[in-house]
Amino acid sequence: MRLAVDAMGGDHGPEPVVSGVLSALETDEDLSVVLVGDQDQIEPHLDATASVLDRISFNHTVEIVGMDESPAKAMRNKPEASTFRCWDLLSAGDVEGVISAGNTGAVVAGALMSRRFLPGIKKPAIAVTVPSPVGWSVLLDVGANVNPRPSHLFNFGLMGLIYAKQMLGQDNPSIGLLNIGTEEAKGNDLAKETIHLFNQSPLRDQFHGNVEGRDIFRGVVDVIVCEGFVGNIVLKCCEGMVDFLMEAAGQELLCTLRDERELGRQALSKLHRRYHHSEVGGAPLLGIDGVCMICHGASDARAIRNALGAAKQFRVVNKMISQEMEHTRNCSKVEAEASA
Amino acid sequence: MRLAVDAMGGDHGPEPVVSGVLSALETDEDLSVVLVGDQDQIEPHLDATASVLDRISFNHTVEIVGMDESPAKAMRNKPEASTFRCWDLLSAGDVEGVISAGNTGAVVAGALMSRRFLPGIKKPAIAVTVPSPVGWSVLLDVGANVNPRPSHLFNFGLMGLIYAKQMLGQDNPSIGLLNIGTEEAKGNDLAKETIHLFNQSPLRDQFHGNVEGRDIFRGVVDVIVCEGFVGNIVLKCCEGMVDFLMEAAGQELLCTLRDERELGRQALSKLHRRYHHSEVGGAPLLGIDGVCMICHGASDARAIRNALGAAKQFRVVNKMISQEMEHTRNCSKVEAEASA
Numbered sequence: 001m002r003l004a005v006d007a008m009g010g011d012h013g014p015e016p017v018v019s020g021v022l023s024a025l026e027t028d029e030d031l032s033v034v035l036v037g038d039q040d041q042i043e044p045h046l047d048a049t050a051s052v053l054d055r056i057s058f059n060h061t062v063e064i065v066g067m068d069e070s071p072a073k074a075m076r077n078k079p080e081a082s083t084f085r086c087w088d089l090l091s092a093g094d095v096e097g098v099i100s101a102g103n104t105g106a107v108v109a110g111a112l113m114s115r116r117f118l119p120g121i122k123k124p125a126i127a128v129t130v131p132s133p134v135g136w137s138v139l140l141d142v143g144a145n146v147n148p149r150p151s152h153l154f155n156f157g158l159m160g161l162i163y164a165k166q167m168l169g170q171d172n173p174s175i176g177l178l179n180i181g182t183e184e185a186k187g188n189d190l191a192k193e194t195i196h197l198f199n200q201s202p203l204r205d206q207f208h209g210n211v212e213g214r215d216i217f218r219g220v221v222d223v224i225v226c227e228g229f230v231g232n233i234v235l236k237c238c239e240g241m242v243d244f245l246m247e248a249a250g251q252e253l254l255c256t257l258r259d260e261r262e263l264g265r266q267a268l269s270k271l272h273r274r275y276h277h278s279e280v281g282g283a284p285l286l287g288i289d290g291v292c293m294i295c296h297g298a299s300d301a302r303a304i305r306n307a308l309g310a311a312k313q314f315r316v317v318n319k320m321i322s323q324e325m326e327h328t329r330n331c332s333k334v335e336a337e338a339s340a
Numbered sequence: 341m342r343l344a345v346d347a348m349g350g351d352h353g354p355e356p357v358v359s360g361v362l363s364a365l366e367t368d369e370d371l372s373v374v375l376v377g378d379q380d381q382i383e384p385h386l387d388a389t390a391s392v393l394d395r396i397s398f399n400h401t402v403e404i405v406g407m408d409e410s411p412a413k414a415m416r417n418k419p420e421a422s423t424f425r426c427w428d429l430l431s432a433g434d435v436e437g438v439i440s441a442g443n444t445g446a447v448v449a450g451a452l453m454s455r456r457f458l459p460g461i462k463k464p465a466i467a468v469t470v471p472s473p474v475g476w477s478v479l480l481d482v483g484a485n486v487n488p489r490p491s492h493l494f495n496f497g498l499m500g501l502i503y504a505k506q507m508l509g510q511d512n513p514s515i516g517l518l519n520i521g522t523e524e525a526k527g528n529d530l531a532k533e534t535i536h537l538f539n540q541s542p543l544r545d546q547f548h549g550n551v552e553g554r555d556i557f558r559g560v561v562d563v564i565v566c567e568g569f570v571g572n573i574v575l576k577c578c579e580g581m582v583d584f585l586m587e588a589a590g591q592e593l594l595c596t597l598r599d600e601r602e603l604g605r606q607a608l609s610k611l612h613r614r615y616h617h618s619e620v621g622g623a624p625l626l627g628i629d630g631v632c633m634i635c636h637g638a639s640d641a642r643a644i645r646n647a648l649g650a651a652k653q654f655r656v657v658n659k660m661i662s663q664e665m666e667h668t669r670n671c672s673k674v675e676a677e678a679s680a
Contacts, residue, residue, distance in 0.1 A: 070525050105521065132584065143520055146528045180483055180572040181445065185410050188486045188569050213576030217584035229528050230570055232520040234577050236553030241578055244472065244557035245585055249611055253593075256607035260600040264607075267596035271589055 001030060001312055003291070004086040004095040005304075007037035008064045009102020011297045014038075017101060018045040020304025025052035027309065034095055037082040038062045061085050064102075067297055071105035075113065083107055087114045090290045097291030097311050099282065101299040107292070108144045108285065116289045118318060120325040123152040124287035125228070126294060127163055128235060131275055132219030138163045139178075139216065139224045143232035144285060150193040153177070153225050157203060158328060159286040160223035162320045167313060168222065175203065176211035176221035178230060186210060190227060202328050246272050281306025284314050291315060341370060341652050343631070344426040344435040345644075347377035348404045349442020351637045354378075357441060358385040360644025365392035367649065374435055377422040378402045401425050404442075407637055411445035415453065423447055427454045430630045437631030437651050439622065441639040447632065448484045448625065456629040458658060460665040463492040464627035465568070466634060467503055468575060471615055472559030478503045479518075479556065479564045483572035484625060490533040493517070493565050497543060498668060499626040500563035502660045507653060508562065515543065516551035516561035518570060526550055530567060542668050586612050621646025624654050631655060 005021055007014045014037060021033050032055040035042050039060045046053065063081040065074040074081060086098040087110035100107045104126070111124055125141035138160050145152060157175045164173035177194055179187040184195055187210070198207040208221045213234070216224060226234070246268055253264040273279070281303050282293035291314040293307040345361055347354045354377060361373050372395040375382050379400045386393065403421040405414040414421060426438040427450035440447045444466070451464055465481035478500050485492060497515045504513035517534055519527040524535055527550070538547040548561045553574070556564060566574070586608055593604040613619070621643050622633035631654040633647040 068522065070523055072525065133587065146520065178573060180486065180569055182408065183410055185412065191569075213573040213578070214580030214583075216577050217580040226573075229520055229531075230573055233518060233553040233566075233570055233574060237556050237574050237577065238553075238581055240554030240557040241581055242585065243554075245582065245611075247473065249589055249608065252607040252611045253604065256603050256610070257597075257600050258603070260597050260604075263596050263598070264593065264600075264604060267592040267604075268589065270596070271585075271592045 001097070001315070002032045002034065002095045003097045003099055003308060003311055004034045004036055004059070004089040005308070006082045006086050006098070006100035006102050007035045007042050008082040009100045010295070010299055011067065014042045015045050016299060016301045017304050018042060019301035020299070021056070021308065022047065022050050022052060023301060023305040024308035025055050027305070028312070031055065031308065032057075033308075034059050034089060036061065036085045036089070037064070059085060059089065065106040067103050069103060069106070071103060071109040074103070074106055075109050081106070084110045084113075087111065090114060091116060096315065097293070099293045099295065099304070099307055099311065101295035101297055101304065104143060104294055107294050111285055111288055111292060117287055118289050118322050118325065120329055121155055121159075121287040121321075123148060123155070124285045125156045125159060126283050127160060127286050128283045129168070129280060130216055130224075132217050134219035136168050137216070137219060137222050137224055138168065139226070139231060139235070140286065141226065141228040141231050142235045142283065143228045145228040148190070148227050150190060150197045153190070153194045153227065154197045154201065155287070155325075157198065157207070157223060157225045158324055159321050160225060161203070161206060162317055162324055163284075163286065164222040166317050166320060170222050173206065173222035174208045175206050175223040175225060176208045176215065178216070178224050178226035179210035179212065182210045182212060184209065194225075202330075242272070242275070279306070281308075281310055284310075284317070286317070286321070289318070291318065341437070341655070342372045342374070342435045343437045343439055343648060343651055344374045344376055344399070344429040345648070346422045346426050346438070346440035346442050347375045347382050348422040349440045350635070350639055351407065354382045355385050356639060356641045357644050358382060359641035360639070361396070361648065362387065362390055362392060363641060363645040364648035365395055367645070368652070371395065371648065373397075373648075374399050374429060376401065376425045376429070377404070399425060399429065405446040407443050409443060409446070411443060411449040414443070414446050415449050421446070424450045424453075427451065430454060431456060436655065437633070439633045439635065439644070439647055439651065441635035441637055441644065444483060444634055447634050451625055451628055451632060457627055458629050458662050458665065460669055461495055461499075461627040461661075463488060463495070464625045465496045465499060466623050467500060467626050468623045469508070469620060470556055470564075472557050474559035476508050477556070477559060477562050477564055478508065479566070479571060479575070480626065481566065481568040481571050482575045482623065483568045485568040488530070488567050490530060490537045493530070493534045493567065494537045494541065495627070495665075497538065497547070497563060497565045498664055499661050500565060501543070501546060502657055502664055503626065504562040506657050506660060510562050513546065513562035514548045515546050515563040515565060516548045516555065518556070518564050518566035519550035519552065522550045522552060524549065534565075582612070582615070619646070621648075621650055624650075624657070626657070626661070629658070631658065
């Protein structure tokens with residue numbers, strides 16, 4: 001599998017990206033990578049003795065989308081930026097996937113511009129896994145779309161279902177719609193129309209109905225569907241809350257424990273690591289005809305390596321999504337709504 | 341101050357409510373309470389020797405809105421339910437405020453039906469406080485409105501400002517709009533129009549701009565404004581996450597600590613208690629001409645007592661909101677938008 005890696009994206013420049021790529025190439029002999037970015041900045045980080053150099057090629061560009069830059073403006077003013085160049089390579093068929101730890105908005109903008117969607121999909125969605133006492137669930141969309149329609153949310157449910165089966169190993173996953181209450185009449189117009197769509201669809205047996213914010217970490221359903229505006233805020237809120245709580249817990253333990261403070265610190269640090277983004281590597285942008293992994297801006301080499309490692313599995317996920325879409329489109333009711 | 345207390349609301353029936361009311365009356369001699377609900381169920385919980393009984397009266401009704409009941413249906417089918425009766429008492433001028441740990445949707449529905457808003461306010465908002473390393477912020481709306489307009493969110497900012505000044509003691513509070521990125525061009529249509537409104541208004545100097553989910557627990561701004569759909573999901577998500585993380589941290593400490601497990605458990609329990617809803621008591625429904633405190637369904641006596649204790653302060657908050665609205669309405673631009 002050949003992947004385009006945005007070597008300039010991320011908060012820490014090319015170093016952790018290149019280091020993660022080398023590690024991934026060492027692990028998987030079938031993998032080859034195009035490092036996209038400023039070759040002069042990338043090359044110093046390549047260990048010349050690495051045995052995997054023959055599976056690395058370069059695509060040189062000096063333009064970079066800054067982490068806080070407007071994706072729309074960047075697209076107009078920096079069409080040659082590394083993030084967009086990765087999408088060009090996918091569109092041209094040079095690679096099968098795109099990996100970036102850069103500006104998420106720019107990655108999504110590149111995807112939308114490329115218009116390489118799986119059959120029947122009109123909007124892609126970013127999916128993340130969330131832990132619960134009973135395992136992991138998948139939450140989507142966490143930020144690819146801000147003004148989605150009910151048919152888009154329905155497709156997110158379908159894609160999440162495949163994700164839960166293939167990536168989380170769940171035989172018969174359930175889908176929930178993130179809402180402000182469990183009754184059907186709850187929520188904004190988008191939520192109400194989406195519930196109707198699920199209830200009329202071939203996925204009705206897997207559709208659990210509404211779930212509330214507190215159900216996310218309770219494992220009430222395997223797939224949690226929401227609009228990107230809500231999902232993005234929820235995701236970042238959780239990130240901020242983990243940092244806040246772990247810091248507060250650490251201080252509390254420091255004040256309370258006597259001889260076992262170091263053990264207490266280790267316990268919290270172990271917990272923090274277990275749910276850290278680098279463990280998962282990246283969040284896939286689902287719905288693309290090709291693989292796209294969006295990594296956290298603060299990704300270290302391990303996160304990049306894990307994202308590359310996961311890419312292959314998403315080839316299978318994409319194939320299954322296409323099949324499921326085909327199957328579901330046989331339901332004329334849903335198709336009518338989806339094409340409305 | 342005379343308050344109507346929904347004695348039947350809450351997950352645990354009248355017991356904690358009545359117990360909290362007795363405690364509040366003992367603390368504050370200026371307080372009197374109308375207990376609204378089934379007198380036969382309430383009276384057994386009243387300690388006949390309590391010295392405060394002369395400041396308690398009853399308003400008997402047997403109808404109750406269930407916690408999972410549709411507020412709209414309840415309003416049609418149970419107009420005499422305790423929650424709605426509280427609002428009737430406020431509308432009639434018999435009480436100055438309403439306290440309920442019942443179905444939040446029904447409390448808000450009662451408020452909307454009563455149409456007792458402060459001058460210039462067209463939608464009320466539920467406000468909650470959130471902790472950060474630098475103190476407390478106020479987040480609103482967390483669920484009173486699901487399809488608000490930009491002018492409503494603007495008014496939430498104004499009300500939050502008064503809350504931060506009066507209740508959190510902040511001299512010059514800042515306002516942020518909860519969004520999916522910090523640049524102005526980010527977000528859905530509602531967010532973009534709301535930013536424009538703030539930037540054109542007399543509050544522009546206090547308006548920080550967009551804040552992200554992770555900023556909620558970082559104390560980046562004092563007032564965080566959002567639509568009720570998002571705020572409700574964020575609030576409940578945080579609740580679920582605290583439970584999940586505290587449980588996971590407890591287990592991790594149990595495995596790691598040796599002789600000081602009990603101390604570790606105490607530290608976490610202290611932390612959990614510090615941010616527990618019963619400490620704050622209730623969340624005010626702001627924008628009402630009258631005081632309304634919405635308590636958590638799982639409220640214990642302490643939460644109810646604290647909610648009653650806070651009610652008096654919200655009389656002042658309401659007066660200040662009215663003054664600030666008057667001041668702000670002088671800005672013709674905002675007024676034009678608000679009445680559009």
